[in-house]
Amino acid sequence: MEIVNRTENKILNRVEIDFKWSHKGSKTPSKKEIMDLVKTLEPGSNPDFIVVKNCKTRYGQALTTGQALIYDSSEAMKVEPEYIHERHKGFRSGNASEESAAEATEEVAEESEDGGE
Secondary structure, three states: EEEEEEEEOOOOOOOEEEEEOOOOOOOOOOOHHHHHHHHHHOOOOOOHHHEEEEEEEEOOOEEEEEEEEOOOOOOOOOOOOHHHHHHHHHHOHHHHHHHHHHHHHHHHHHHHHHHHO
């Protein structure tokens, strides 16, 4: 995999990587394979906070291009639309969704405490 461009987007708390993957002699890489490789390229990144987008393989070429977004937290990932979260659900360990559920439970508890005053 070749990194074409790497940008740290501090406003959205993420690292954006544009990549090219030449896979001559092998099959087109899966999103899971791309996510695993991105994890090794960004030490300390949590695989639950990696999103792979815009993957395109050219017809007749062994070249795939795309973009990987590495977020700092589940809170930062809220900028992604729901369908993106659904697409990546099978690749998550469950920690990201558990964190989101725990945060939602805490928010509901805080709202009920505030409403009781």
